[in-house]
Amino acid sequence: MTIALLCSGQGHQGPGMFDLVGHGPDVAPLFSHASRWFGSDPRDWVRSASDEQLRENAIAQVLCTLHTLAAFAHLAPILGRRCCVAGYSVGEVAAWHVAGRIGALDALDLTVARASAMNAASTGQEGMLFVRGVNRRALDALCAGRDAAVAIINPGDAYVLAGTADALSAIALDARQAGAARIVPVPVRVASHTSRLAAAVPVFRRALDGVSVSAGMAGRRLVSGIDGAIVLDKRGGLDRLARQIAEPVDWSACLQACDEAGASAFLELGPGRALSQMAADAYPLIPSRSIADFRSWEGVHAWIARVMQN
Structure with missing residues (x-):
């Protein structure tokens, strides 16, 4: 076993x-x-x-x-x-x-x-954001040109993004319009697992x-x-x-x-x-x-x- x-x-x-x-x-x-x-x-x-x-x-x-x-x-x-x-x-x-x-x-x-x-x-106001129900390609597109990126890949089209607070706020709005099933801030204050x-x-x-x-x-x-x-x-x-x-x-x-x-x-x-x-x-x-x-x-x-x- x-x-x-x-x-x-x-x-x-x-x-x-x-x-x-x-x-x-x-x-x-x-x-x-x-x-x-x-x-x-x-x-x-x-x-x-x-x-x-x-x-x-x-x-x-x-x-x-x-x-x-x-x-x-x-x-x-x-x-x-x-x-x-x-x-x-x-x-x-x-x-x-x-x-x-x-x-x-x-x-x-x-x-x-x-x-x-x-x-x-870490510099500035940073954080993390959980998003479920939007595929990886679409999330990468939402992050493009913004100070944010996919930080954790979970099963079932569930991801954690990390970046500046402003970038994550904007992405949350766009992800909701893209049909995300769930969007929740993660209580972490650094942009972990990103460049x-x-x-x-x-x-x-x-x-x-x-x-x-x-x-x-x-x-x-x-x-x-x-x-x-x-x-x-x-x-x-x-x-x-x-x-x-x-x-x-x-x-x-x-x-x-x-x-x-x-x-x-x-x-x-x-x-x-x-x-x-x-x-x-x-x-x-x-x-x-x-x-x-x-x-x-x-x-x-x-x-x-x-x-x-x-």
């Missing part, structure tokens, strides 16, 4: 995000390490933080990476060696840990380095050279976010991880890679349910859940045990 572990990006951080994953001795070092960026324990910090604070780019990236790492710390003892791992946006940093390539604390440090590089490269952040790529690439990277665990496949390719070469994989900041994420290809690797279940490590829902919609015959669906680890373990028997 091969389980596909999906590592979430930012957007679903909130006051109760650590209620399930934030307890136990295995996760204590993670929260202790992360507290240096919050001035207090992140489990306490999120409960009193404002929406504005929770959406700040660096804070959001660290919180979501921390959630994924904590969830995996709970799951690691019961997971078999055979799995594939894919990360959505910043989730790809955590995916490198889940796949056994880097340490958990290194993943947190790299997340901070990534966010800092992105913030430094506007090109200056951040070499900065983050140097940070990646500063951590110890292993070959990973046998049977654990790591999927590259920009093309869905299985990471086989360390240097090439790190190059793609850095380039992802300024190039589109092909999440549709990532899910396809998991399916082709023989995934018999998808499990999103959270926070949120967006990735597991996309997997369920794209591959309805494959069981798909998120950690966020469960109230206890007993429930998570029971579900994993059931799908492993099929």
Whole structure:
């Protein structure tokens, strides 16, 4: 049985995000390490933080990476060696840990380095916009001549665009006239995965050279976010991880890679349910859940045990 572990990006951080994953001795070092960026324990910090604070780019990236790492710390003892791992946006940093390539604390440090590089490269009022129901060619045409581009390719003619706030506002109006089924602002304030952040790529690439990277665990496949390719070469994989900041994420290809690797279940490590829902919609015959669906680890373990028997 091969389980596909999906590592979430930012957007679903909130006051109760650590209620399930934030307890136990295995996760204590993670929260202790992360507290240096919050001035207090992140489990306490999120409960009193404002929406504005929770959406700040660096804070959001660290919180979501921390959630994924904590969830995996709970799951690691019961997971078999055979799995594939894919990360959505910043989730790809955590995916490198889940796949056994880097340490958990290194993943947190790299997340901070990534966010800092992105913030430094970001200029002006930027953001992201979700659009469903308009094909890629039409979206590219709407972006042409404007400071915006396709940033994430999701299954089923669903895309995330990124660029300046003015450009995205204009594109939203045109996309609605073009028959878009859904248009929703994404609570991210940088133009992630577009050339506007090109200056951040070499900065983050140097940070990646500063951590110890292993070959990973046998049977654990790591999927590259920009093309869905299985990471086989360390240097090439790190190059793609850095380039992802300024190039589109092909999440549709990532899910396809998991399916082709023989995934018999998808499990999103959270926070949120967006990735597991996309997997369920794209591959309805494959069981798909998120950690966020469960109230206890007993429930998570029971579900994993059931799908492993099929």
